[in-house]
Amino acid sequence: MWPYPKVLAHRGGGVLAPENTLAAMKCGAAHGFTAVEFDVMLSKDGVPVLMHDPEFGRTITGRGQVADTLAADLQKMDAGAWFNSGYKGEPVPLYSDVVCFCRQHGIWMNVEIKPAPGFEEETGHIVAARSSELFADIGVSDVRHLPLFSSFSFVALMAAKRAAPTIPRGLLMDEITPDWKAKLQEVGAVSLHTNHKYLSPLLAKNVKDAGYGLFCYTVNDAERAAEILRWGVDGFCTDRIDLIPAGF
Numbered sequence: 001m002w003p004y005p006k007v008l009a010h011r012g013g014g015v016l017a018p019e020n021t022l023a024a025m026k027c028g029a030a031h032g033f034t035a036v037e038f039d040v041m042l043s044k045d046g047v048p049v050l051m052h053d054p055e056f057g058r059t060i061t062g063r064g065q066v067a068d069t070l071a072a073d074l075q076k077m078d079a080g081a082w083f084n085s086g087y088k089g090e091p092v093p094l095y096s097d098v099v100c101f102c103r104q105h106g107i108w109m110n111v112e113i114k115p116a117p118g119f120e121e122e123t124g125h126i127v128a129a130r131s132s133e134l135f136a137d138i139g140v141s142d143v144r145h146l147p148l149f150s151s152f153s154f155v156a157l158m159a160a161k162r163a164a165p166t167i168p169r170g171l172l173m174d175e176i177t178p179d180w181k182a183k184l185q186e187v188g189a190v191s192l193h194t195n196h197k198y199l200s201p202l203l204a205k206n207v208k209d210a211g212y213g214l215f216c217y218t219v220n221d222a223e224r225a226a227e228i229l230r231w232g233v234d235g236f237c238t239d240r241i242d243l244i245p246a247g248f
């Protein structure tokens with residue numbers, strides 16, 4: 001089951017823009033992408049923002065933790081300067097603002113729930129509850145216009161399931177473990193999201209034969225993308241939106 005676009009721009013704009021920013025979403029859209037993956041974490045005051053790392057230092061300068069910082073303060077931080085000076089001043093965006101942009105531009109969203117350590121339950125709950133509000137006008141069967149949650153955190157996905165049972169979920173597993181099917185069943189997932197490096201044709205077949213969507217991250221080589229698609233993979237995200245077109 002994969003009613004979604006096949007190729008997603010990873011973290012918004014892949015290698016062409018600072019990850020998890022509105023500028024990245026605009027970049028992905030400008031390259032013709034109609035689907036994105038991005039990471040969502042909670043601020044100190046429980047506001048979902050786009051962020052990959054729980055600590056500062058890589059994409060925002062300085063020292064500190066996202067979970068110790070108010071959303072209003074995160075929004076003042078520069079999430080673009082690390083990438084290049086042309087993006088200096090690009091703020092950390094609120095999840096709600098990115099949803100608004102994507103919906104306005106017809107971009108489908110794979111929302112990766114990325115809890116800071118210790119905040120798994122809370123992050124899953126709040127991201128799902130906020131999403132219920134942001135997508136309240138979308139019918140439950142209109143999955144192409146609802147986001148797809150994914151997370152490496154089983155706890156976060158279970159919390160999302162309780163808070164917003166009708167928003168679809170996918171389980172992220174870096175390497176597919178033998179208990180994958182039981183986990184997908186328990187969390188009510190529609191798809192398995194895995195690292196393409198550890199996928200085999202047999203594993204792909206097993207997942208597809210069980211009736212699940214199969215998604216891979218992060219595929220930056222066109223030949224490899226073609227290979228996993230032959231194995232039955234339904235969709236993948238890429239950093240190389242310059243090399244792998246949306247219509248691949």
Ligand code: G3P
Nearest residue numbers: 037039052112150217237
């Ligand atoms: O959701 C797929 C992929 O984004 C998972 O890894 O670390 O890039 O968020 P990461």
Ligand code: MG
Nearest residue numbers: 037038039112
């Ligand atoms: Mg991610």
